Amino acid sequence: EIVMTQSPVTLSVSPGERATLSCRASQNISGHLAWYHQKPGQAPRLLIYGASTRATGIPARFSGGGSGTEFTLTISSLQSEDFAFYYCQQYNDWITFGQGTRLEIK
């Protein structure tokens, strides 16, 4: 099973600032990576697929990068609605998720 490790566990950032979240795969997954965010009591929402392609309706302040085993999600200027949990998911070999990063207001 491919293990996805996200860091940091919690990230504290002020509104308007940039946030960078990391995701590492235990083996090469090429570009088969997706990112989701999830607010308490809600289902996850697809943000990025193919490591760097924004899903429909996702603002341009969200950008994904990386390939192989190292990936990042960058939010260029944090808005209030961006403070949530973020999960990466690989789909290169079956499907596994990371344990998540909590993005909180500083």
Add this chain to the structure above:
Amino acid sequence: QVQLVESGGGVVQPGRSLRLSCTASGFAFSSYAMHWVRQAPGRGPEWVAVVSSDGRDKYYADSVRGRFTVSRDNSLNTLYLQMNSLRPEDTAVFYCARGFEITPDTFDVWGQGTLVTVSS
């Protein structure tokens, strides 16, 4: 609008069974692979199972293979998850999710989830 609505969750004793349903609306259900994804309290999501658009192909996570069965009825726009031999570690919110058209093993539409609690 595009919508998925799960039902069938509840409290069940270990070893017992439960069947979840997910009714789709607002899109061509029969054209999409459909998944079940669960999330235990305070944990990240865990993929459970997928069924192809025509219902012929089914795949399961190791943690549920042999106990859970996924199926669909395209005439009713409904997805099912039959869960047998339930264990306390199956306690989670269960979501049905649509396989994204471009990358079918990602999930672009999710239901609101239904809570399954396995406890004596």
